[in-house]
Amino acid sequence: MNDRFLKACLRQPVDATPVWFMRQAGRYMKAFRDIRAKHSLLTVCKTPELACEVTLQPINRFDFDASIIFADILLPLEPMGLNLEFVKGEGPCIHNPIRSEKDVDALKPVVPQESLAYVMEAIKLVRAELNVPLIGFAGAPFTLASYMIEGGSSRNYLDTKKMMYGAPDVWDRLMKKLTRVLADYLSAQVDAGAQVLQIFDSWIGALSPGDYRRYVFPHMKRLLSELHTFGVPVIHFGTGTATLLQMQKEAGGDVIGLDWRVNLDEAWALLGHDVAVQGNLDPLTLFAPISEIEKRVDDIVTRVGKRPGHIFNLGHGILPETPLESVEAVIQMVHEKSAKILAA
Amino acid sequence: MNDRFLKACLRQPVDATPVWFMRQAGRYMKAFRDIRAKHSLLTVCKTPELACEVTLQPINRFDFDASIIFADILLPLEPMGLNLEFVKGEGPCIHNPIRSEKDVDALKPVVPQESLAYVMEAIKLVRAELNVPLIGFAGAPFTLASYMIEGGSSRNYLDTKKMMYGAPDVWDRLMKKLTRVLADYLSAQVDAGAQVLQIFDSWIGALSPGDYRRYVFPHMKRLLSELHTFGVPVIHFGTGTATLLQMQKEAGGDVIGLDWRVNLDEAWALLGHDVAVQGNLDPLTLFAPISEIEKRVDDIVTRVGKRPGHIFNLGHGILPETPLESVEAVIQMVHEKSAKILAA
Numbered sequence: 283m284n285d286r287f288l289k290a291c292l293r294q295p296v297d298a299t300p301v302w303f304m305r306q307a308g309r310y311m312k313a314f315r316d317i318r319a320k321h322s323l324l325t326v327c328k329t330p331e332l333a334c335e336v337t338l339q340p341i342n343r344f345d346f347d348a349s350i351i352f353a354d355i356l357l358p359l360e361p362m363g364l365n366l367e368f369v370k371g372e373g374p375c376i377h378n379p380i381r382s383e384k385d386v387d388a389l390k391p392v393v394p395q396e397s398l399a400y401v402m403e404a405i406k407l408v409r410a411e412l413n414v415p416l417i418g419f420a421g422a423p424f425t426l427a428s429y430m431i432e433g434g435s436s437r438n439y440l441d442t443k444k445m446m447y448g449a450p451d452v453w454d455r456l457m458k459k460l461t462r463v464l465a466d467y468l469s470a471q472v473d474a475g476a477q478v479l480q481i482f483d484s485w486i487g488a489l490s491p492g493d494y495r496r497y498v499f500p501h502m503k504r505l506l507s508e509l510h511t512f513g514v515p516v517i518h519f520g521t522g523t524a525t526l527l528q529m530q531k532e533a534g535g536d537v538i539g540l541d542w543r544v545n546l547d548e549a550w551a552l553l554g555h556d557v558a559v560q561g562n563l564d565p566l567t568l569f570a571p572i573s574e575i576e577k578r579v580d581d582i583v584t585r586v587g588k589r590p591g592h593i594f595n596l597g598h599g600i601l602p603e604t605p606l607e608s609v610e611a612v613i614q615m616v617h618e619k620s621a622k623i624l625a626a
Numbered sequence: 627m628n629d630r631f632l633k634a635c636l637r638q639p640v641d642a643t644p645v646w647f648m649r650q651a652g653r654y655m656k657a658f659r660d661i662r663a664k665h666s667l668l669t670v671c672k673t674p675e676l677a678c679e680v681t682l683q684p685i686n687r688f689d690f691d692a693s694i695i696f697a698d699i700l701l702p703l704e705p706m707g708l709n710l711e712f713v714k715g716e717g718p719c720i721h722n723p724i725r726s727e728k729d730v731d732a733l734k735p736v737v738p739q740e741s742l743a744y745v746m747e748a749i750k751l752v753r754a755e756l757n758v759p760l761i762g763f764a765g766a767p768f769t770l771a772s773y774m775i776e777g778g779s780s781r782n783y784l785d786t787k788k789m790m791y792g793a794p795d796v797w798d799r800l801m802k803k804l805t806r807v808l809a810d811y812l813s814a815q816v817d818a819g820a821q822v823l824q825i826f827d828s829w830i831g832a833l834s835p836g837d838y839r840r841y842v843f844p845h846m847k848r849l850l851s852e853l854h855t856f857g858v859p860v861i862h863f864g865t866g867t868a869t870l871l872q873m874q875k876e877a878g879g880d881v882i883g884l885d886w887r888v889n890l891d892e893a894w895a896l897l898g899h900d901v902a903v904q905g906n907l908d909p910l911t912l913f914a915p916i917s918e919i920e921k922r923v924d925d926i927v928t929r930v931g932k933r934p935g936h937i938f939n940l941g942h943g944i945l946p947e948t949p950l951e952s953v954e955a956v957i958q959m960v961h962e963k964s965a966k967i968l969a970a
Contacts, residue, residue, distance in 0.1 A: 438910060438945060447914030487866075490886040490908055492925065522831070524868035525887050542834040543869050564834055566782060570791030581836065601782060 284414045287348040291478055291515035291537050293558050293591035299583065299620035300347035301613050302417075304519075305599030306340040307352045310606065313339045323368045327353050330403035337408045343606075345613050348415050348478070348593075351405050351471070355421030355482055356429060358467050361397035362389045362459075364430060372434075379433035381441065383452045389459050394467040401467075402474035409475035417517075418476025420468050422483035423460040423505065424498045430456070439488050446497045457501040465508045472512045479509060480517040481535070484598070487522015494526050499533055506534025517560055521598050524549075531557055541597035542567075547585040558591035565596040568608035575608060579615045588624060628758045631692040635822055635859035635881050637902050637935035643927065643964035644691035645957050646761075648863075649943035650684040651696045654950065657683045667712045671697050677748035682755055687950075689957045692759050692822070692937075695749050695815070699765030699826055700773060702811050705741035706733045706803075708774060716778075723777035725785065727796045733803050738811040745811075746818035753819035761861075762820025764812050766827035767804040767849065768842045774800070783832050790841045801845040809852045816856045823853060824861040825879070828942070831866015838870050843877055850878025861904055865942050868893075875901055885941035886911075891929035902935035909940040912952040919952060923959045932968060 287300040309315055314336055317326060326332045337352040356374055360366050365377040380386060395402065409416055421429075428442045429435075436442070446453045468479050481502075489498065502518075509516045518535030520526065524544050531538055531553050540549050540561035550559050567578050586592040594616045600609070631644035653659055658680055661670060670676045681696040700718055704710050709721040724730060739746065753760055765773075772786045773779075780786070790797045812823050833842065846862075853860045862879030864870065868888050875882055875897050884893050884905035894903050911922050930936045938960045944953070 440910065440913065440945065440947065443908075443910040444913045447911070447918050487887065491889055492922075493908070522866060522887070525889070543831065543866070545835055545869070564787075564837070566784065566787040567791070569784065569788045574791050578836075601784065603784065 284347055287415050287593060288477065288515065290591060290593045291517070291558055295590050295624075297621060297624065298617045299586070299592055299594050301594040301616045302346045302348040302350065303340075303596050303600045303609065304350075306344075306346060306350065307336045308600055309602035310600055310604040310609070311339055311343065313343075323354065324366075327357060328400045330400055330407050333400070333404035334407035334411070337404070338411055341412065341414060344609060345617065346414065348417055349408065349412055350417040350419060350480070351401065351408060351476065353401050353404070353419070355419070355426065355484075357398060357401065358392060358394070358420065358463050359426065359430060361392045361394075362463060374429060374434050376429060376433045379441075380427075380430045380456065381445075383449065383455075386452055386456045386459065389456075392463045392466065394463075394470040398467060398470070402470055405471060405474040405476055415477040416475060417478045417480050418468060418471030418474075419480040419482060420464045420471075422481045422486070422520075423457045423464065423501050424489070425483050425485045426460055426464075427453075427456055428485055428488075436485075439485070443493075446493065450497070453497060454501075457498075461501050461505045465505055468509060469512060472514055476514065478515045478517065479512070480519055480539075481505070481509075483518070483520040483530075486520040486526060489526070491525050491529070494529055499529055502530075502533035510534060517593075519560070527553055537591075537593060539595075543597075545585065546582055546592075550589075555589065555591070558593065560593040560595045562597045563595070563612070565598055565600055565604070568596075568600065568604045568612065570608075572608070572611055575611060576615060579612060580619065583616065583619045583623060586620075588626075594620075628691055631759050631937060632821065632859065634935060634937045635861070635902055639934050639968075641965060641968065642961045643930070643936055643938050645938040645960045646690045646692040646694065647684075647940050647944045647953065648694075650688075650690060650694065651680045652944055653946035654944055654948040654953070655683055655687065657687070667698065668710075671701060672744045674744055674747035674751050677744070678751035678755070681748065681752045685756065685758060688953060689961065690758065692761055693752065693756055694761040694763060694824070695745065695752060695820065697745050697748070697763070699763070699770065699828075701742060701745065702736060702738070702764065702807050703770065703774060705736040705738075706807060718773060718778055720773060720777045723785075724771075724774045724800065725789075727793065727799075730796055730800045730803065733800075736807045736810065738807075738814040742811060742814070746814055749815060749818040749820055759821040760819060761822045761824050762812060762815030762818075763824040763826060764808045764815075766825045766830070766864075767801045767808065767845050768833070769827050769829045770804055770808075771797075771800055772829055772832075780829075783829070787837075790837065794841070797841060798845075801842075805845050805849045809849055812853060813856060816858055820858065822859045822861065823856070824863055824883075825849070825853075827862070827864040827874075830864040830870060833870070835869050835873070838873055843873055846874075846877035854878060861937075863904070871897055881935075881937060883939075887941075889929065890926055890936075894933075899933065899935070902937065904937040904939045906941050907939070907956070909942055909944055909948070912940075912944065912948045912956065914952075916952070916955050919955060920959060923956060924963065927960065927963045927967060930964075938964075
């Protein structure tokens with residue numbers, strides 16, 4: 283069992299820096315595209331054998347130090363009563379978005395062991411095959427609320443912010459409902475075998491520090507406090523978070539995600555070294571020539587030095603067009619370069 | 627002549643904080659929608675009488691302290707040889723995007739006094755009518771290059787970064803050509819009557835600090851050094867710039883734009899108080915109830931205090947759906963609250 287990743291989450295010494303990539307099970311791999319040519323995204327998510335298969339594809343092909351269960355952050359919205367569809371080329375679409383107090387009140391409680399049983403089934407199947415730790419995950423309340431309210435991706439979060447500012451009590455009720463569902467969902471994932479949890483607050487960078495403090499922080503703090511009792515490390519991830527990092531740490535998590543807009547050592551110093559960090563290569567770097575990729579990997583690994591508690595990752599998900607050779611090269615570079623630094 | 631805005635650009639004392647909004651001539655005003663119902667965006671830009679009319683609409687309706695010439699940052703790309711179209715509901719589309727060295731070499735030099743004469747004409751018409759200062763503007767080289775390369779708006783800047791990383795010499799040549807065109811274009815705007823210049827590096831927040839330093843900073847420094855010789859204040863604007871601000875200041879500009887992701891006083895302290903700042907209300911705030919808007923205006927005005935050199939603005943352009951009452955209320959609040967603080 284390769285436990286570098288678990289050790290790094292807990293800031294324990296490792297022989298080499300662990301690496302995994304967000305969306306590592308994805309379209310950049312032909313094996314994944316072959317599955318998706320035959321099955322919709324939702325079918326893959328809801329068929330434990332298929333979810334298991336695609337989860338394992340990058341593990342079998344590359345030297346990744348962690349696996350993440352294949353699923354989508356929007357899955358828990360279905361049993362809450364939302365009508366979810368993935369429209370080809372357009373991304374997720376929610377046909378009955380949440381706009382009013384009535385809509386929020388109508389959201390159904392979720393028993394994840396029942397309505398999301400397929401995720402737990404997939405986790406069990408994957409665990410039986412793995413020799414690296416398995417990450418379970420969920421979207422964070424703000425990011426999920428933004429999809430529920432906007433009905434899909436958004437540029438300006440107009441309706442989300444309208445609710446936050448104009449009906450803060452309705453917003454808080456929605457965030458509380460989401461927090462309840464997510465805590466139960468993640469608890470079920472741990473029971474099924476998830477060894478680490480990651481919370482994706484992917485779009486949180488749309489908020490001002492004041493709005494984060496008022497509309498998101500209390501809910502994140504409550505959620506992360508509850509996750510803390512599950513006994514597994516928790517990764518708290520976001521993008522565009524340069525001015526939110528300290529509040530994210532205060533909200534909780536054993537590991538804080540860093541995107542490429544911050545210099546890793548400066549962001550870690552700001553956070554304090556009593557927390558681990560994950561990141562922070564720009565996913566677009568993987569389209570550069572290998573010599574250029576190497577400079578950037580060098581830069582991150584050098585900024586970390588011998589300090590324990592760094593998990594190498596991209597700052598956001600890997601893109602579908604990414605060359606396989608770049609993925610392979612980065613993993614090898616990180617392992618070799620960090621091993622050399624750590625042994626020095 | 628109301629010269630609060632000019633004074634604030636130069637960090638001179640004012641009686642009240644000047645206010646203007648990016649995209650203040652825009653769809654949130656019925657008068658603007660009426661014009662656009664009859665004429666395409668490009669037609670309005672290219673017809674000096676129409677550009678003048680829409681530029682003046684917000685000035686005649688609201689108590690703004692500055693005017694900005696109505697134009698689009700992509701206009702200079704046309705005489706460079708790009709085929710530009712604004713597709714309804716989809717935004718700008720460039721039908722012959724730049725992808726190769728050959729494409730960059732084929733870009734034409736621009737004599738703005740000829741091919742962009744309509745902008746200078748509009749500036750002259752507007753100046754004759756105004757009793758507040760007039761801002762001329764252009765997109766920054768990175769932001770324009772991203773449109774030229776992607777062919778439109780982008781989420782990940784895949785092809786832009788591919789060129790930056792994979793063909794840095796071609797990238798530098800493109801940035802140099804753009805810098806030349808932009809300096810000449812802005813010089814012509816000043817000759818026509820623009821009293822302040824704003825450079826929009828709207829999408830610069832997509833870059834890591836290291837990439838900004840390597841691929842953008844030298845070009846911005848050259849451009850801003852040249853603009854500095856024109857004898858008018860220059861506003862250097864971007865979004866998502868929390869970790870780029872100090873380099874932006876180093877590149878140049880009398881005023882640095884701040885979006886809502888930073889707290890104004892902290893960002894200003896980071897920049898140093900030897901530069902003015904502009905911002906930083908989230909445009910989405912204008913959809914909040916007036917009482918909530920007031921809290922946020924109070925917060926910004928209080929963070930500034932008596933320090934000279936603040937121009938109140940949104941952190942990015944005003945949205946088409948924005949209520950007119952909010953615009954009116956914010957302008958009045960800023961004037962009254964700041965006047966009270968400054969007089970105390």
